[in-house]
Structures are given as C-alpha cells and as structure tokens.
Amino acid sequence: MALIETRALGRVYDLDAGRVVALDHVSLDIDEGDFVAVMGPSGSGKSTFMNLIGCLDKPSSGQYRLAGTAVETLDANGLARLRNREIGFVFQQFNLLPRTDALGNVALPMIYAGVDRKARQDRALKALGRVGLADRHHHRPMQLSGGQQQRVAIARALVNSPSLLLADEPTGALDSRTANEILGLFQELNREGVTIVLVTHDADVGRHARRLIRFKDGKVIEDHRQTPLDARDHLGAESAA
Amino acid sequence: MRLLEAIRSAFSAILANALRSLLTMLGIVIGVAAVITMVAIGSGARNLVDWQIRSLGANLAIVTPGNVTQGGARLGAGAASTLTDEDAQAIRREVDGVVAAAPFVQGAAQVVAGGSNWGTRIYGIDLDWFEAREWEVADGRSFDPEELRRGDIVIILGQTVARNLFGEEDPLDKTVRVRNVPFRVIGVMAPKGQSAFGQDQDDVIFVPLDAGRRRVIGRNYAKDGSVGSIFVKFANEQDIEPGIESITHLLRQRHRVVGEQEDDFAIRNLTEIANTASASANTLSILLAAVAAVSLLVGGIGIMNIMLVSVTERTREIGLRLAVGARPRDILSQFLIEATTLSTIGGGLGVALGAGAAYLVAQMAGWPSLVSTNAIVIAVGFSALVGIFFGFYPASRAAKLDPIEALRRE
Numbered sequence: 001m002a003l004i005e006t007r008a009l010g011r012v013y014d015l016d017a018g019r020v021v022a023l024d025h026v027s028l029d030i031d032e033g034d035f036v037a038v039m040g041p042s043g044s045g046k047s048t049f050m051n052l053i054g055c056l057d058k059p060s061s062g063q064y065r066l067a068g069t070a071v072e073t074l075d076a077n078g079l080a081r082l083r084n085r086e087i088g089f090v091f092q093q094f095n096l097l098p099r100t101d102a103l104g105n106v107a108l109p110m111i112y113a114g115v116d117r118k119a120r121q122d123r124a125l126k127a128l129g130r131v132g133l134a135d136r137h138h139h140r141p142m143q144l145s146g147g148q149q150q151r152v153a154i155a156r157a158l159v160n161s162p163s164l165l166l167a168d169e170p171t172g173a174l175d176s177r178t179a180n181e182i183l184g185l186f187q188e189l190n191r192e193g194v195t196i197v198l199v200t201h202d203a204d205v206g207r208h209a210r211r212l213i214r215f216k217d218g219k220v221i222e223d224h225r226q227t228p229l230d231a232r233d234h235l236g237a238e239s240a241a
Numbered sequence: 242m243r244l245l246e247a248i249r250s251a252f253s254a255i256l257a258n259a260l261r262s263l264l265t266m267l268g269i270v271i272g273v274a275a276v277i278t279m280v281a282i283g284s285g286a287r288n289l290v291d292w293q294i295r296s297l298g299a300n301l302a303i304v305t306p307g308n309v310t311q312g313g314a315r316l317g318a319g320a321a322s323t324l325t326d327e328d329a330q331a332i333r334r335e336v337d338g339v340v341a342a343a344p345f346v347q348g349a350a351q352v353v354a355g356g357s358n359w360g361t362r363i364y365g366i367d368l369d370w371f372e373a374r375e376w377e378v379a380d381g382r383s384f385d386p387e388e389l390r391r392g393d394i395v396i397i398l399g400q401t402v403a404r405n406l407f408g409e410e411d412p413l414d415k416t417v418r419v420r421n422v423p424f425r426v427i428g429v430m431a432p433k434g435q436s437a438f439g440q441d442q443d444d445v446i447f448v449p450l451d452a453g454r455r456r457v458i459g460r461n462y463a464k465d466g467s468v469g470s471i472f473v474k475f476a477n478e479q480d481i482e483p484g485i486e487s488i489t490h491l492l493r494q495r496h497r498v499v500g501e502q503e504d505d506f507a508i509r510n511l512t513e514i515a516n517t518a519s520a521s522a523n524t525l526s527i528l529l530a531a532v533a534a535v536s537l538l539v540g541g542i543g544i545m546n547i548m549l550v551s552v553t554e555r556t557r558e559i560g561l562r563l564a565v566g567a568r569p570r571d572i573l574s575q576f577l578i579e580a581t582t583l584s585t586i587g588g589g590l591g592v593a594l595g596a597g598a599a600y601l602v603a604q605m606a607g608w609p610s611l612v613s614t615n616a617i618v619i620a621v622g623f624s625a626l627v628g629i630f631f632g633f634y635p636a637s638r639a640a641k642l643d644p645i646e647a648l649r650r651e
Contacts, residue, residue: 083565083566084566095564099254108562112566
C-alpha cells in the first residue's frame with residue numbers, strides 16, 4: 001500500500017525576479033516499508049519535494065496524501081499535527097537543542113503530542129537504546145561526537161513511531177566512516193519496517209537505498225529500484241583493511 | 242501540567258543568559274520597587290492620619306481664647322481667658338451636630354505620692370472631655386456628676402503618671418498631692434500612646450473642672466467660671482464647617498463682639514489639621530507613581546527588546562520545534578511564558594527591594610510604612626501583565642516563522 005501519493009504536485013515561488021517553478025507536476029507513490037533515495041543537484045527540486053512531503057510547505061497545485069490524509073487541505077495546526085504523528089525529521093546539522101541533554105532532545109516531539117512526563121522518559125530511553133546510545137542519555141549535544149549527535153536526532157525522529165522517516169543529507173556533516181554507520185542504522189531501521197526517504201546529492205549515499213528517484217528542473221527524470229549497497233559489508237571491508 | 246513544564250523550560254532559558262536576564266529585569270525591578278515603596282508609604286501616611294484622628298478624637302474642633310484689645314493695646318492670643326462654662330453650654334445647646342462641648346483648663350503640676358513625685362500636665366475637665374477625645378477610664382471609674390458639680394478633690398491618672406508614681410502598685414484610693422492639695426485617685430485612663438507630635442499623651446492627670454480652676458491651676462480662671470479652651474465634637478465630618486460658623490456667630494454674640502471688631506477667640510478644625518499631614522505623603526506618592534509607571538514602561542520595552550533578540554538567536558530552535566510538531570500557538574505560548582516569567586521574577590525582586598526601601602524610609606524619616614499583601618499581589622500581577630503585553634509581539638513573531646526558513650537560518 002502506498003504511504004505517499006502525490007498527483008501532479010507543483011510548487012511555484014513568486015520571487016522579485018519572476019516565477020520560479022521549483023516542482024513541476026510530480027506524480028509518484030512511495031510504499032510503506034520502502035527505502036527511497038531522492039537525488040539531484042541543487043536547484044533540481046529535491047528540497048522542495050522534501051519540504052512538501054514533510055508537510056513543512058504547502059503545494060501550489062496538485063494533491064498529496066500521506067497515510068491517507070489529504071495534506072493540501074490542512075491548515076498550519078493540521079500540518080503540525082501531521083508532522084508530529086507521521087513524520088520524523090533528520091537534518092544535516094542535527095538540530096539538537098544545545099542546553100538540553102540527549103534524553104530531553106529525544107523527548108521533545110512527545111511534548112507536542114501531549115505525552116505525560118513519565119511516559120516521555122520511558123519512550124525516549126527506549127528510542128535511545130534503539131540507536132545504541134542508552135548509556136549517553138544525560139550527555140548534552142556538545143559532549144557527543146557528530147555521529148552520536150546524529151543518532152540522538154534519529155532517536156528523536158523515531159520516538160513518536162512515525163510512518164515516515166525523512167532525512168535531509170543526514171551524512172553531510174559526518175566523516176565517511178561515521179556516515180557509513182548512520183547509513184547502516186537506516187538500513188537496519190528499514191529492515192524493521194520503517195519507511196525512509198533520504199534526500200542527498202551524494203551518489204554513494206544514494207546507493208544504500210532500495211529505490212532511487214532523481215530530480216532535475218523540478219521533474220522526476222529517473223526512478224528505479226536497485227540492489228542496495230549494504231553498509232555492513234562496507235564496514236566489514238574497512239575494518240578488515 | 243504543560244504550563245508547569247513550560248515555566249521550567251522558561252527558567253532554564255532565562256538562566257542560560259543569567260546576566261542578560263538580570264539586566265533586562267532591572268526596569269521591572271525598579272518599577273515594582275517604586276510601586277511597593279509608594280503604596281507602603283502612602284498607606285503608612287494614611288494610617289498615621291487615621292491614627293492621629295483616632296487618638297485626638299474624630300470630628301473635633303477646638304475653641305481657644307483669641308486677641309483681646311485693652312485700652313488700644315492688642316494682647317496676644319490666650320492672654321486673657323475669654324471663654325466660659327456658659328459658652329460651652331451654649332455651644333452644646335444651640336449648635337447643630339454638636340455631640341459634646343468640653344470646657345477645660347490646663348497647666349503644669351508636680352504630683353507627689355508618698356516618696357515619689359512626678360511633673361506632668363494637669364487638666365481640669367468635665368465629662369464631655371472624655372467623650373470628645375474618645376478616651377475611657379480603664380481602671381476604677383470616671384467622675385460622677387456630683388463630684389463635678391462640687392469640684393471634689395478626686396483625680397484620674399494617665400498610665401504614665403500611674404506607673405511613675407506607683408509602679409506595680411494599685412493606685413486606686415491612694416492619695417496624691419498636687420500643690421499640697423490631697424487628691425484621691427479614683428481611676429486610671431486607658432493608654433493612648435504618642436500624639437502626632439511625639440508627645441506622651443498618657444503623661445497627664447485629670448481633675449474636675451472646678452477643682453482644677455480653684456485649687457491648682459490658679460491664674461485668672463478662678464473668676465466667673467472662665468475656662469482655657471473648649472473641645473467641640475461633631476457627629477459627622479460634614480457638620481464641622483457649618484458648625485464652626487454657627488459657633489463663631491454664637492460666641493460673637495455672647496461676647497458682644499460687633500461689627501468690624503476682631504473675634505476674641507479662635508476656632509480650629511483639628512480633623513483638617515490631621516488631614517493636611519497626608520498631603521505631603523500624597524505628593525511623594527504621586528512622584529513615586531510616575532517613577533513606577535515610567536520604569537515599568539521602560540522595563541517592558543527592555544523585555545520586548547531582549548525577547549526579540551532571543552527569538553532571532555533561537556530561530557533554528559523554533560524551526561526544529563515546528564518541524565517536530567509544535568503548532569504556532571505552542572511557540573507563541575513558549576515565548577510569552579518566557580517573557581512573563583522574566584518580568585514576574587523581576588516583580589518579585591522589586592517587591593523585596595521595595596519592602597526594603599519602605600523599611601529604610603520608615604527608619605530614617607520616622608514615617609510609618611506598611612507593606613500590604615494586596616500591594617505585593619498587585620505589583621507581581623502587574624509585572625506579569627507587563628511581560629504578557631510586551632512579550633506578545635516577539636512571541637507572535639516567533640510563532641509566525643516559516644519552519645523551512647527557520648531551519649535554514651544559521
């Protein structure tokens with residue numbers, strides 16, 4: 001069953017310099033449980049696409065259904081609710097709250113879901129365990145390495161059990177070895193059933209997904225399934241070397 | 242529950258920039274301190290006035306002898322005793338709204354009891370005097386009408402005199418000598434405390450009017466039933482002004498003062514004198530109120546400014562919060578609560594500072610001050626309102642941020 005359905009999805013920006021068509025009638029489905037890499041150079045429309053399916057932005061035209069909800073009909077509060085329940089974001093710059101410890105950062109989305117304090121603690125701890133950081137829950141972001149920070153961010157994205165994990169250049173700020181670990185974590189989560197859409201300009205990163213969608217000039221120019229590169233093999237090869 | 246958490250996170254945000262927060266609060270602190278001091282001094286002054294009126298007796302006027310011209314020489318006020326018992330009776334009888342008209346004589350006297358003696362003021366009075374001054378006998382009894390009529394040599398002591406002459410002993414039925422006249426103590430007055438001018442009002446003794454006139458105070462009172470002054474007590478404050486006019490008219494008639502001739506007496510409205518004491522306190526209050534209003538305004542603008550800075554600094558945080566599901570109104574309330582917490586803490590500090598200042602003023606100026614719970618609640622409430630009012634614009638700017646833009650901001 002399709003988790004994401006877009007029909008003739010378009011986004012036009014009215015700038016001083018004139019109209020810019022950032023996304024041009026994109027129609028595609030993404031199935032539940034899939035691992036999709038969205039690729040393309042800057043200005044290709046992949047970021048606009050991500051913002052739209054992440055419910056951060058509203059389309060200029062067309063329809064978008066996420067888990068059965070018609071997103072284009074929602075107001076700001078409805079979008080917030082949908083982001084809270086259905087989407088987990090992972091950003092290139094992690095975007096952790098600097099003064100809050102790992103546990104507090106992971107618990108943040110649950111505050112807006114109205115989960116009580118005790119349950120937030122329990123679930124945040126569980127999510128941190130899932131990314132292998134249960135023992136670091138009282139560390140502040142500054143006390144963690146880049147890879148660990150990104151794991152905290154992933155735990156935060158997972159904590160409300162969203163139907164979609166949306167990652168925007170999640171390995172962009174990491175060295176290749178750490179990047180590989182994060183990709184391995186994504187693949188593991190995907191095997192456990194988490195639907196992942198990963199936006200990247202890096203072909204190596206894209207090869208870890210099971211489906212690859214390439215944007216150019218606001219249109220989909222390539223869309224095919226692939227045999228994913230297994231991050232674990234890569235790790236094994238590296239440690240053997 | 243959510244509110245409590247929001248306040249907790251507001252506290253941690255405020256503490257993260259402790260110095261900046263403190264400086265921001267300063268305006269509110271000063272404003273609230275001014276309000277608290279103002280109210281404390283204002284209500285202290287009001288209390289003082291109330292208490293003065295209470296200790297003097299409410300709605301009171303005093304008639305004193307005035308100038309007398311004898312053979313072209315104008316003698317000063319009080320040079321002659323122009324007032325009499327009959328004047329007092331006439332006032333009581335003929336002027337509307339008069340509850341009591343108490344003629345009295347006064348002087349200084351040395352009181353001797355056994356081995357100890359004490360210098361004090363002596364008053365020769367009738368029963369109207371206690372009514373006018375709203376003062377009662379605490380131990381023993383007051384004069385009876387017969388004693389007053391005959392001018393018996395009985396005496397009522399003020400607390401201070403009783404204590405100094407008799408210590409712990411019971412003075413009732415003891416004899417005290419005033420100018421070698423043996424008086425029998427029949428009562429001790431209730432304590433009255435200090436007057437508005439710092440006099441010990443309990444340092445006093447009372448004897449029947451006639452006894453005072455004839456036996457101890459001498460002067461020229463002895464003749465024709467003349468008295469020193471007359472206290473006139475009115476039923477209501479509104480009665481005082483017309484009452485004074487009637488008394489003037491009445492006494493001019495009785496003293497045969499005609500035409501352009503000067504009054505040979507003077508009438509003062511004592512309640513009004515007490516009321517003027519509050520005027521200077523009011524001036525100070527208005528000044529402080531102006532300071533308070535201006536600093537609350539400045540403090541509020543300071544909070545608005547710092548909240549705008551904070552919103553700019555934390556744009557990415559706002560973007561992230563929006564991305565993970567915060568609704569615009571969650572962001573709005575977060576920043577509103579932060580501004581309000583900031584101003585309320587400032588208000589709390591201001592209350593402490595203001596209470597301290599009020600205490601200092603009370604100590605240094607000898608001005609009674611009173612920090613009331615009401616004033617504290619209002620001051621803290623008001624500073625919270627300042628936070629809400631001036632925090633609203635920055636908070637609504639935060640709430641209107643576009644999550645995509647906010648996340649992209651460095």
